[in-house]
Amino acid sequence: MTESASVIDVARRAGVSLGTVSNVLNRPERVAPATRERVRQAIEELEFVRNEAARQLRTGRSRTIGLIVLDVGNPFFTDLAAGVENAAEEAGLSVILCNSGNSATREDHYLSLLQEQRAYGILITPVTGKNDRIQELRARGMQVVLVDRGSAKRQCSVSVDDVVGGELAVAHLIAQGHERIAFVGGPVSINQVADRLVGARRAARSAGLPKTAIRLIRTPGLNVAAGRKTGEQIAGMPPRTRPTAVFCANDLLALGVLQEMTRRNLDVPGDLAIVGYDDIDFAAAAAVPLTSVRQPRAQLGHTAAELLIDEVSSPETHQHRQVVFEPELVVRESSDAKLST
Ligand code: RIB
16 A cells, blocks of 8 residues: 655646645645646645644644634624634634633533644633633644633633623613613523623613612523523512513523513503613514623624734734724614514
C-alpha cells in the first residue's frame, strides 16, 4: 500500500509553498482561483487526505471552536450560535455547541472536555460572574471570549448594555401611564438579569416614582414555564393591587406570562401590559405581538468569534476588546393598545 501523500507532496506537485496549500485547505478565499485549482488537482491526483490528528499534535489545537451557552432551548442562544458559525466558516473553522443548562458543574465538564479536545478556542456565556476554571484555562494558553457578558480589560467580551435595556423597557411602560410594574426574572445571580433590574429601577427613579413602583417577582429560571407560573400568580392578585404591567427579563418568560393571560381571558395590554427582552422571532409572531428589547443576537456571536480568531491567530498584535452593543426597544401590541389593529 503506497504511503499516503503529505502536504509537502501536494505543494511540490502543484509548485506552490506549504503555506499556500494550508490556505487552500483552511482559507481558500485567500488563494487566487487558478492557484487554488492547481492545488486541488494535486490533492486529487495524490489522493491526499488531511491528517487532522497529526495537525492537532503539531499546532496543539483543533480547528473547532467550543461554544458553551446557558440554554439551547432559548432561541436567543441558537440565533447567537448562527452568528458564531458564520464567522467560523469564513475562517475555515467548525463549531461545537455545548449546553451548560445554567449548571456550573456541567459548565466545568464542558470546559474540561474542550481542553482535552484541544479546542481552537472557547466562547462562553458563564453561569456565574466568576469562574476560576475559565481563568485557569486561559493561564494554560486556551483563549476564552465571554459572550452575552461583559469582562475586565484583560479579556475579550461581547455583550449588550443590559442596564440601558432595562431602563428602555420600563421608561416605555411609565410613558404608557403604568405606575405598578412587576420585574419578572431570575435567578438574579445571572448578571444579565441583575443589570436589567438595575435599569428598571433607574427608570422608575428618573420618573420620580417611589421604589415600590417596581415589584420584583423572582423566577427559578428564564423559560416559558416560569413565565406561565408567574402569569398565574399575577392573575390571582386583587385587581386594585395587581401590577398593571410586567417587564420580563427575557422573551421566553414574557411569552409564558402572555400565554397565561390569554388562557384566563385577561386582556393584553388592557389588563396587563407586557414587555420582554431579546426580540427573538417568536416575539413578533406571538398571538399578541410582544414588545421587546432587541439584542443583536447573530452580531453578538459573529463579533465574539472574530475576537477569538484574532486572539488565536495573531497573538502578537491582538488587543483585548470589551465590545458593548446598545439595545433597541421594539414596541408592539403587548404594551401599546394604540397599535392593536
Ligand atoms: O443569558 C441570560 C439571558 O440573557 C438569556 O435568557 C437570554 O435570553 C439573554 O437575554
